[in-house]
Amino acid sequence: MINPVLLIAIPLLFAFLSVMFKKADKGLLVLAVLFNVLAAFLLKETEVVIGGWKPPFGINLIADQYSIFGLIILNTVFALSVFSSFSSVKKYSTVLLVSLAALNGMMLTGDLFNLFVFLEIASISAYILSTMTKKFKGTFNYIILGALGSNLYLLGIIILYSTVGTLNMADMASKIHLVNNNVLLLALTFIFAGFAVEAKLMPFNGWVKGVYGNANDLSGGIFASAYATAAIMMFGRIFTNIFVLDGTLKTIFLTITVLTFILGEIAAFSQKNIRSTLAFSSVGQAGLIATLFLSGLSGVAMMQVANHALAKLVMFTIAGAMYVYAGTDNIEKLQGLFKKHKLIGFGFSVAALSLVGLPIFYGFYVKIFALSNLFKINSYWIPALILFSSLIEGIYYIRMLAKLWNPGEEGKESKDEYTTKLSLENTFAYAVLAVVVGLFILYISYNPEFITQGISNYLSNIAGGM
Amino acid sequence: MIQYLFIGLILIGIYGLLTQKNLIKLVVALNVLEVGVNLFIISTGYVKDGVAPILFKGVPSTNGTFVDPLPQALVLTAIVIGVGVTALALTVVRKIYEKHGTLNLDEMGSESDD
Numbered sequence: 001m002i003n004p005v006l007l008i009a010i011p012l013l014f015a016f017l018s019v020m021f022k023k024a025d026k027g028l029l030v031l032a033v034l035f036n037v038l039a040a041f042l043l044k045e046t047e048v049v050i051g052g053w054k055p056p057f058g059i060n061l062i063a064d065q066y067s068i069f070g071l072i073i074l075n076t077v078f079a080l081s082v083f084s085s086f087s088s089v090k091k092y093s094t095v096l097l098v099s100l101a102a103l104n105g106m107m108l109t110g111d112l113f114n115l116f117v118f119l120e121i122a123s124i125s126a127y128i129l130s131t132m133t134k135k136f137k138g139t140f141n142y143i144i145l146g147a148l149g150s151n152l153y154l155l156g157i158i159i160l161y162s163t164v165g166t167l168n169m170a171d172m173a174s175k176i177h178l179v180n181n182n183v184l185l186l187a188l189t190f191i192f193a194g195f196a197v198e199a200k201l202m203p204f205n206g207w208v209k210g211v212y213g214n215a216n217d218l219s220g221g222i223f224a225s226a227y228a229t230a231a232i233m234m235f236g237r238i239f240t241n242i243f244v245l246d247g248t249l250k251t252i253f254l255t256i257t258v259l260t261f262i263l264g265e266i267a268a269f270s271q272k273n274i275r276s277t278l279a280f281s282s283v284g285q286a287g288l289i290a291t292l293f294l295s296g297l298s299g300v301a302m303m304q305v306a307n308h309a310l311a312k313l314v315m316f317t318i319a320g321a322m323y324v325y326a327g328t329d330n331i332e333k334l335q336g337l338f339k340k341h342k343l344i345g346f347g348f349s350v351a352a353l354s355l356v357g358l359p360i361f362y363g364f365y366v367k368i369f370a371l372s373n374l375f376k377i378n379s380y381w382i383p384a385l386i387l388f389s390s391l392i393e394g395i396y397y398i399r400m401l402a403k404l405w406n407p408g409e410e411g412k413e414s415k416d417e418y419t420t421k422l423s424l425e426n427t428f429a430y431a432v433l434a435v436v437v438g439l440f441i442l443y444i445s446y447n448p449e450f451i452t453q454g455i456s457n458y459l460s461n462i463a464g465g466m
Numbered sequence: 467m468i469q470y471l472f473i474g475l476i477l478i479g480i481y482g483l484l485t486q487k488n489l490i491k492l493v494v495a496l497n498v499l500e501v502g503v504n505l506f507i508i509s510t511g512y513v514k515d516g517v518a519p520i521l522f523k524g525v526p527s528t529n530g531t532f533v534d535p536l537p538q539a540l541v542l543t544a545i546v547i548g549v550g551v552t553a554l555a556l557t558v559v560r561k562i563y564e565k566h567g568t569l570n571l572d573e574m575g576s577e578s579d580d
Binding site for chain 1: 503510537544547548550553556558561562565574
């Protein structure tokens with residue numbers, strides 16, 4: 001039996017220790033990451049009161065099926081990312097430990113203000129991590145938008161606090177029907193806007209290209225998998241468990257998330273660099289997952305969170321490695337790269353095809369499940385738009401894979417002489433990551449129960465199976 | 467009524483973020499926004515004729531009206547976070563100045579690799 005507080009406390013303690021014992025900082029990072037993975041798998045459903053103040057007056061940590069599922073994904077992808085890109089850690093161990101603590105805190109907390117604090121700690125660590133590649137303009141953009149978003153979120157929860165007098169999530173959920181509709185509209189708009197920055201929803205995602213598009217192997221993996229998972233899972237927690245939307249507001253938010261999906265995929269289609277493509281693909285996927293959450297299909301959304309986190313971890317780590325070791329991530333300049341690194345290419349291809357949702361891969365299972373359930377709740381235009389965007393997604397991913405495997409002009413026979421002169425170094429770690437995650441995605445494609453058994457509460461209210 | 471002033475501060479901050487081109491001014495606008503939010507939070511805890519929520523021995527608790535202490539505690543946290551973000555933003559501004567030699571967003575070029 002593991003106390004969920006340790007998931008936050010151990011990385012935070014090790015972060016302080018790593019400042020004092022500079023020599024041992026990487027050892028501390030490895031220890032904390034391993035501990036968190038282990039603890040996330042051993043965690044049982046429980047609720048912990050912090051500081052002896054009973055909720056709703058004090059802060060409590062909630063470990064239910066939802067947060068345990070998020071914690072397992074979060075800590076696993078964080079650990080895989082750190083281990084496979086260990087040579088890029090350099091002096092960032094302390095920041096990584098703080099961000100690990102904050103992300104775990106975001107998943108566990110049961111208090112809206114506590115969530116704000118963890119959100120800020122996580123985003124401050126993210127600002128620092130995004131300076132890894134010395135692209136400060138993107139970082140500055142991220143700081144301004146991130147700080148604006150958190151302030152709007154704070155304003156939203158304070159408006160609700162002064163109306164119902166509580167900040168506890170469960171207590172808020174039971175009292176939210178007392179709030180005047182106009183006040184609720186204002187407060188929810190602020191909260192949505194605040195979360196949209198971190199979750200990369202449409203009008204607030206201007207920072208994504210500057211940060212994701214300039215990431216290296218370590219920061220790319222952590223941003224696109226661990227941060228994206230935590231942000232979108234908290235979005236789901238707030239807009240499905242606490243505030244249940246209906247009426248006009250739901251239509252407006254759904255329009256925003258669906259438009260995010262479509263426009264994100266269209267923007268990704270027109271990019272020439274792998275990292276920019278993946279960045280806009282992340283935007284699109286965030287829109288898709290948020291749409292599923294807002295439609296009330298939490299279980300399906302969580303399955304897609306798992307699919308997205310695993311796929312983006314592999315792809316972003318490899319794309320970051322291309323930038324670090326080959327000096328560029330332009331698709332034209334890297335054609336034929338996977339002929340040199342076949343195992344890495346295998347993992348990258350499986351991840352990309354699973355994200356697109358091609359049959360025999362896990363993403364297909366998720367998308368069919370999502371579409372059939374959307375039809376069941378009498379929604380027709382959302383599945384149509386999802387299918388349309390998936391088509392765009394499929395085109396650019398398959399075009400990218402074709403270039404990376406087959407050097408040569410489009411429409412002509414591919415020849416080995418077009419193969420790029422560039423190659424990756426340090427490939428063992430990336431190959432292990434690619435093969436492990438690639439095989440895992442193939443495994444869950446045939447045994448989807450591996451994922452679904454952990455979230456049965458959230459799937460039981462969805463009628464029928466495949 | 468004074469809450470309108472704080473909402474005004476928040477709007478000034480957002481206006482500044484949208485219109486300014488100078489990086490330092492952007493950070494200042496962000497701070498104006500933060501001050502507006504913090505003052506707004508404090509103002510929600512105000513109770514007419516309320517006293518500081520501290521119980522003394524021997525002093526009767528007036529007529530039982532205290533101001534709400536929770537918003538003050540929240541603001542204390544929010545101020546600390548705001549200082550941290552401001553410090554980090556200014557560090558990044560300095561790095562940008564070293565790299566591009568200007569603080570104006572229009573004058574610095576793109577920083578992509580190709």
